[in-house]
Amino acid sequence: MPSIISKRLTxxxxxxxxxxxxxxxxxxxxxxELTEKAKKRLHRAFKQKTISFSEIKKKxx
Numbered sequence: 001m002p003s004i005i006s007k008r009l010t011x012x013x014x015x016x017x018x019x020x021x022x023x024x025x026x027x028x029x030x031x032x033e034l035t036e037k038a039k040k041r042l043h044r045a046f047k048q049k050t051i052s053f054s055e056i057k058k059k060x061x
Contacts, residue, residue, distance in 0.1 A: 024030055
């Protein structure tokens with residue numbers, strides 16, 4: 001017999017899945033291909049150096 005926690009967790013997981021599917025299906029760009037220009041911009045963005053949250057905290061707080 002599933003426990004109360006297990007039932008609640010199952011309910012939360014189902015809600016999360018439903019919300020995620022809803023977001024994907026409501027995305028107006030879903031299924032469209034990126035232009036070459038957009039692909040190049042994304043590629044450049046991925047190459048940029050990222051800063052960790054801990055580095056930002058050290059620098060600004």
